[in-house]
Amino acid sequence: MDTYTLLQNYWWFIISLLGALLVFLLFVQGGESMLMHHRDGDERSLLINSLGRKWELTFTTLVTFGGAFFASFPLFYSTSFGGAYWLWMLILLSFVIQAISFEYRRKKGNVYGTRFYDTLLIINGFAGPLLLGVAVATMFFGAEFTVTKSNILNVQAATISTWGPLHGLEALASWKNLLFGLMVLFLVRTLASLYFINNIDDETVFVKQRQLLKVNGAIFVVLFLATMAVVFLQSGVIYDEIGVTQLQEYCYLRNYVEMWWLAIIFLIGVAMVLWGIGKSVMVPAYSHGIWHTGIGTVLVVLTLFLVMGYDNTAYYPSLLDIQSSLTLRNSSSSEFTLTVMSIVSILVPFVVGYIGYCWYKMDDDNITRDELENTDHKY
């Protein structure tokens, strides 16, 4: 494997890891979607203040995921964002309305009232994970685009990436994409329940969240099995040494078989997810399920991204022109840029280290009603 190929694979791993961490951190959105089940002011306040200390981490991971994708695979950024315009715009809007809602909801003079901001959080809680899930699903199930780089020489129609007329709305009409999106939504709702059980010290919240965990966990497991069945039966696009593409039946199942170590990690991840949910449901005193299910989620999503792009597979199949499909080879940055960014990425463990340390210090004690009454900065 030459250096350039190695760098492309390394950066796909980084993107996959960021994507996996993002899905885990979407428990914040899952928690926001839970607000509708907690209408009591104090209960809701506990939930929001618990999430409010984490939302920026999720937000930052999303932004970094976008930035890293731009830097390492700019043709994806160019093709997907400009093409699936409405899908991405809806995602962005849902995050814009989240960013101010925590800080503004209880502030005097917030013009629109607390309920308005809580509604914005609930919208973000449902729309964010669902739409992000749909966007990721198009990387398995394909999207309606073509890429012709030489178009840039034609001033009358210079865009190199063209898309179908619905510009992303068609992705929302695909049942496979919606299934994937719903699976993500119920996953993050499940993670949110596990997070609240771990982070909030309050009997009412605990009882309610355990009940919600049972319902959301069960729905998630069913959706997960259905989604995986569809993914494993899905045909993908593979390419040869000179970049010529062809359809491959059961592409992602084949990739798991050929990269068996990923299959093992996938199964370990699934087991951890189920263990965290199962034990939290069965053992009332158990509150550490978020860690098992969270780490399991990261492992599963990581392998899903990796089988999407490794093993000569196009990670963004085109439904209009198979040869336009995006691969790690035809969409990446240059070797020089990937090398520069790889040097920067050496700092990532340091960043993860201080995030972990701060999280540990801030979550040393669980959030209680007393703490909220005695703090001068709360949401």
Added chain:
Amino acid sequence: MNELVNVVDWSRAQFALTAIYHWLFVPLTLGLGVIVAIMETIYHRTKSEKWLATTKFWMTIFGVNFAIGVATGIILEFEFGTNWSNYSWFVGDIFGAPLAIEGILAFFMESTFIAVMFFGWKKVSPRFHLASTWLTAIGATLSALWILVANAWMQYPTGCEFNPATMRNEMTSFWAVACSPMAMSKFFHTVLSAWTLGGVFVVGVCGWMLLRKRNVAHCQRSLKVGAWVGVIGIVLTSITGDSSAVTVAKYQPMKLAAMEGLYKGDFKQSIVAAGILNPAKKPGNNENPYIFDISIPYGLSFLATHDPNAFVPGIEDILNGVSYDSNGKPLNTVPYAERMQRGKQLQELIAQYDVASRAGNKVAVDSLHKAINADFKYFGYGYLDSPEEAIPDVPLTFYTFHFMVTVGGYLMAFLLIALLFVYKPAIVDGKKWSRLWYWLCIITIPLTYLCSASGWIVAEVGRQPWTIQDLMPNKVAISDLSAGYVQTTFWIFAVVFTALLIADVSIICRQISRKSLTDLDKINN
């Protein structure tokens, strides 16, 4: 073609809208971040409850403002892809890296430590808390560094080479991109101007409280820090403004000419200190560019080159390729008509390269590659329909530039006087005209915001019609979208951002008003 023009215009409008809204909040984050960190440092050293109360007062405002800055920032990053998809591929290899580094090194620092800053008072040690406050301010500044490096590269593309095999520019030197003179002057000028705005904000809010005789001691503490940060900010902004002018003159002479409304340049070129442009003036006609002007002899030559005798080209000179070195010898500057011709030839060469490459003709590929790189600096001109298309909006650039400079000069005087009053309060206290001074402090806040926004309008409008200077005009950088789609999202953003701005201003005003009625010499108020 009309549809194309509409998409370009609406895409520009949407990006301008997002950028201007974003920039309403970012400078206060940058300026107030440093001010709050200094205040907490004083509290840490003195252990005075009064300084803690003052720190927390400004920290609350910082938090409200920070949130909306984050909300508008995410749109900007993703708009590069959604609305400027060709751009994202054409220069993503260079532009993407600073954005990714910004995320990894700056955003995580900000988002992690801001949580400690607000919620960690009782959870971490005082020293760790102080470090967190500083790291939040440093994270915000680092974030500004990387996005300004990216922006500076669009003004002065360097450290890269065009690769006809991939139809894009590829980075060849990271340090040339990160440390270009344009990047350095832009970073310092922008961040220091944000310190100025932060300082003015503190002075203005204190002016409002002093007008109502509320928490005088708290105001004196705040003014000490705010006025100093403001003065340091405006002095250094002026110095870096000077270096910015030199880099603009060197790398974007058309922008400088537009900033001054200069059509015919000269040696010992005077600078227009104030003036009204003549709307009838067009390149090539004999109209006077100004209806009225007050000029300073030698001023523009000195500002642009630090040599009062140097030649500064005007718009017509640049179009015609007229320029001279410091000894008066003509420079071999290529006229725009020829640049356009060479740009079109380049496009043909690249098309030939594409054919030769597909045919596997290595000899032709190598020879064409060399020819392409030799003339690539004129690539973007091949897309222009006429040389005049390369002239930015002169009135908008001219008036915003002069507004910025005039207000900048006023801010220098204002902040120095504010600092004087901090140390000699007897000059203003109890005097009849003190109310006038406090009102001036309040009015200066929106004036500084307008000044700050004007600076960005000069930088961005003055670069037009280029998305990337000389390489890619706007009309080639856009996504394959209909004008109706972009128009729709423009109005959605306009409504959402305006609604959020109303809430933001309302909350900040209410916070100031409510807290000013409490005793800000004590905590837990």
